[in-house]
Amino acid sequence: MHQKKLRFHISMLLCLLAGLFVVSTAFAQAGPPSQVPGQVPPVGGRGGAAPGGGGGRSGRGPQGPTTDPQVHDPVMAREGDTYYVFGTGITVQSSKDLKTWQPEPAPFSAAPEWYTKLFGATRFGQWAPDILLHNGTWYLYYAVSSFGRNFSAIGVATNTTLNSKDPNYKWVDRGMLVKSVPGRDMWNAIDPNVFIDQQGKAWMDFGSFWGGIKLLRLKDNLVEAAEPPEREWHTVAARERYWKLDEREAGDAANPDLKYDVIYPKEVLALDQKTENGAIEAPFVFQKNGWYYLFVSWDRCCRGVNSTYQIVVGRSKTPAGPYLDRLGHRMDWGGGELVVRGMPASRYAAGGHNAAYTFDGVDYLVFHAYDRTDNGRSKLVIRKIGWEEDWPVVTLEPQK
Amino acid sequence: MPRLGATMFSYKEERKRMNSRFHAAWAVSLIAMLVPPLCAEHFNIGVHDPVMIQQDGAYYVFGTGRGIAVFSSKDMKNWQSAKPVFAETPAWVARQFPKARDFWAPDIAEHNGTYYLYYAVSGFGSNNSAIGVATNRTLNPDSPDFRWVDHGMVLESVTGRDMFNAIDPNLAFDQQGVPWLSFGSFWSGIKIVKLNANLTEVALPEEWHTIAARDRLWKLEENDAGDELSGAIEAPFIFSRNGMYYLFVSWDRCCRGVNSTYKVVVGRSEKITGPYLSKEGAPMQMGGGSLVVGGNKNWPGVGHNSAYTFNGKDFLVFHGYDVSDNGRSKLWIQEMKWDANGWPNVELQ
Numbered sequence: 001m002h003q004k005k006l007r008f009h010i011s012m013l014l015c016l017l018a019g020l021f022v023v024s025t026a027f028a029q030a031g032p033p034s035q036v037p038g039q040v041p042p043v044g045g046r047g048g049a050a051p052g053g054g055g056g057r058s059g060r061g062p063q064g065p066t067t068d069p070q071v072h073d074p075v076m077a078r079e080g081d082t083y084y085v086f087g088t089g090i091t092v093q094s095s096k097d098l099k100t101w102q103p104e105p106a107p108f109s110a111a112p113e114w115y116t117k118l119f120g121a122t123r124f125g126q127w128a129p130d131i132l133l134h135n136g137t138w139y140l141y142y143a144v145s146s147f148g149r150n151f152s153a154i155g156v157a158t159n160t161t162l163n164s165k166d167p168n169y170k171w172v173d174r175g176m177l178v179k180s181v182p183g184r185d186m187w188n189a190i191d192p193n194v195f196i197d198q199q200g201k202a203w204m205d206f207g208s209f210w211g212g213i214k215l216l217r218l219k220d221n222l223v224e225a226a227e228p229p230e231r232e233w234h235t236v237a238a239r240e241r242y243w244k245l246d247e248r249e250a251g252d253a254a255n256p257d258l259k260y261d262v263i264y265p266k267e268v269l270a271l272d273q274k275t276e277n278g279a280i281e282a283p284f285v286f287q288k289n290g291w292y293y294l295f296v297s298w299d300r301c302c303r304g305v306n307s308t309y310q311i312v313v314g315r316s317k318t319p320a321g322p323y324l325d326r327l328g329h330r331m332d333w334g335g336g337e338l339v340v341r342g343m344p345a346s347r348y349a350a351g352g353h354n355a356a357y358t359f360d361g362v363d364y365l366v367f368h369a370y371d372r373t374d375n376g377r378s379k380l381v382i383r384k385i386g387w388e389e390d391w392p393v394v395t396l397e398p399q400k
Numbered sequence: 401m402p403r404l405g406a407t408m409f410s411y412k413e414e415r416k417r418m419n420s421r422f423h424a425a426w427a428v429s430l431i432a433m434l435v436p437p438l439c440a441e442h443f444n445i446g447v448h449d450p451v452m453i454q455q456d457g458a459y460y461v462f463g464t465g466r467g468i469a470v471f472s473s474k475d476m477k478n479w480q481s482a483k484p485v486f487a488e489t490p491a492w493v494a495r496q497f498p499k500a501r502d503f504w505a506p507d508i509a510e511h512n513g514t515y516y517l518y519y520a521v522s523g524f525g526s527n528n529s530a531i532g533v534a535t536n537r538t539l540n541p542d543s544p545d546f547r548w549v550d551h552g553m554v555l556e557s558v559t560g561r562d563m564f565n566a567i568d569p570n571l572a573f574d575q576q577g578v579p580w581l582s583f584g585s586f587w588s589g590i591k592i593v594k595l596n597a598n599l600t601e602v603a604l605p606e607e608w609h610t611i612a613a614r615d616r617l618w619k620l621e622e623n624d625a626g627d628e629l630s631g632a633i634e635a636p637f638i639f640s641r642n643g644m645y646y647l648f649v650s651w652d653r654c655c656r657g658v659n660s661t662y663k664v665v666v667g668r669s670e671k672i673t674g675p676y677l678s679k680e681g682a683p684m685q686m687g688g689g690s691l692v693v694g695g696n697k698n699w700p701g702v703g704h705n706s707a708y709t710f711n712g713k714d715f716l717v718f719h720g721y722d723v724s725d726n727g728r729s730k731l732w733i734q735e736m737k738w739d740a741n742g743w744p745n746v747e748l749q
Contacts, residue, residue, distance in 0.1 A: 181606045182608070183591075183607070183609045183610065184562075184591070184608035185562070186588065211563060214560075214561070216561070231558065232560070233558055233559070233560030234622075235560060235622055238618075241618065243588075243613070243616060243618070244686040244687075247609075247610050263675075333619045
């Protein structure tokens with residue numbers, strides 16, 4: 001128990017350091033905190049290197065060219081003959097062949113005005129973006145949050161091109177779409193994903209931990225939440241969360257603001273530390289053959305080789321669900337069909353936080369996985385999706 | 401107020417049944433108002449979710465109803481029905497809740513010479529709800545200053561977004577004079593939120609807490625309030641005494657006439673944001689609560705209380721379902737006694 005606690009504290013410290021690094025990247029020109037250690041890999045997300053994981057060397061954002069790029073929470077887009085991968089940070093890398101990746105300039109050099117107003121301090125990171133092309137405009141959604149808390153918000157910026165050498169290249173902040181407030185909301189405004197349904201309506205799914213993945217209608221401008229009478233919210237995927245847990249924590253006893261031994265009796269704390277307790281995040285909706293496929297990630301990211309992240313999927317004929325897994329279980333009742341998980345003997349300890357795309361008629365699953373051969377660092381993985389009775393099948397091991 | 405659901409049988413059917421029963425109850429209540437008062441501690445006026453205040457020797461009771469129900473009395477015994485607060489539905493309510501008929505469970509408070517009346521608008525069994533506030537400079541309808549001014553919405557809840565219900569507001573001040581609004585709920589329990597000094601807006605940065613809750617089956621549809629097996633908690637009221645905050649809430653089912661199981665429980669805290677502990681030390685947000693008053697043979701369900709000190713005496717004000725009168729909801733005003741350990745007791749006779 002004591003050792004566990006110590007490990008937890010070390011893990012928290014590393015998470016904070018990683019968080020500072022992420023912030024320092026985002027705030028490079030706004031004056032980074034002076035104590036930032038330059039030696040933490042660019043992992044960010046819910047934290048970063050776990051003990052025995054990828055702590056340590058060689059981190060200055062994406063470096064390249066490389067055929068083995070590091071990234072957290074990747075999403076992808078293609079413009080012209082170039083692929084772009086965006087990740088937590090926010091980082092950008094580009095490739096012409098999906099094999100060799102080059103670093104690109106970060107989209108944000110300073111924090112948007114709305115979020116310094118909302119969050120004040122600079123200990124917040126920009127997480128898990130989503131990139132979408134709609135009517136000739138690129139929309140870059142991202143979350144602003146900090147580890148273990150749901151004091152978070154989702155913002156969006158737009159650009160007319162992803163090519164940083166184009167004279168028109170300029171990210172324009174379009175403000176905040178939604179925020180979550182501790183004590184008010186049983187969800188976390190992180191991990192945005194925006195899609196247009198078959199009727200042309202815009203939706204954003206996002207989250208979470210806490211009470212699960214949310215879906216809400218957007219206005220047609222894609223930068224604001226819909227207002228009544230169009231306003232519509234749903235919980236589309238969830239996992240059971242012990243009801244006595246403090247509403248300020250995700251469901252993993254990891255909010256550094258809370259004194260767990262004070263607020264919980266022993267039996268509550270034990271239930272809090274169960275891995276699956278509300279551990280669900282990173283939704284992505286992919287449309288194919290009239291189905292909406294909702295991918296989410298279960299369990300724990302960001303612990304290097306000790307990560308237990310896995311990708312599951314369900315599908316629905318309507319964007320608001322219910323999404324059912326292959327056995328017919330509702331995803332908002334804990335259902336999910338396994339797509340990707342790490343195996344004991346494989347290179348990757350765990351994989352998760354996926355996106356999905358069709359390029360030139362081929363469907364791809366894009367995600368990150370923790371590399372056992374490289375100290376548990378988080379690597380970009382792109383795999384072809386095979387389809388079996390309209391269910392996606394993906395092999396994690398490198399395809400020949 | 402009725403918030404209900406059913407997991408073991410058809411929720412929709414139940415809701416429909418209760419809906420018609422509720423409306424029938426209201427029609428009967430209106431008739432009951434015309435009947436003169438009969439006895440001392442409970443009063444034969446049909447009232448739901450009563451709150452009370454004293455001004456210039458007169459007492460006023462506000463309750464759920466069309467335009468918000470109002471009663472007045474000179475002696476806390478003989479009650480007369482008065483004109484509802486709203487002759488016309490405020491525009492924002494008509495726009496956002498076109499089907500709403502009743503204003504639910506108000507709260508009345510005086511602050512710096514102004515009377516603040518909080519109220520809720522909701523759909524039956526839905527948490528598409530909002531809390532609004534109106535003010536007046538006097539409660540005396542004969543005064544030339546008497547005029548209700550609506551200030552619109554304070555906060556709202558949205559089905560699918562929120563695991564709480566924006567109903568049953570109660571204003572309280574902490575020892576530093578900061579205003580807080582507790583409210584709710586069913587779903588995942590009672591919330592408290594910090595207000596601005598103007599008492600009509602949520603303060604920024606927002607500060608929210610859940611201060612009382614009960615277990616809720618996690619697979620319930622999010623448009624389902626729950627029932628007495630699941631999250632049946634509502635009607636918070638915070639009463640300050642000797643440096644402690646007492647949080648009263650109502651458990652179980654209101655609004656079912658003689659089948660109501662409503663009861664009042666309490667916990668207390670040194671901080672207005674909790675944790676509120678029961679006599680046994682159980683936190684109310686983890687299901688704790690000590691019974692203050694529950695039903696008996698003649699009054700199977702009693703609840704939705706407020707609490708006041710009038711002329712040096714503490715009173716619990718609530719409604720009860722009267723077996724001798726077909727389960728109609730009646731006004732109760734009962735003296736609240738405190739035991740040696742500082743816990744309140746209320747007898748039903």
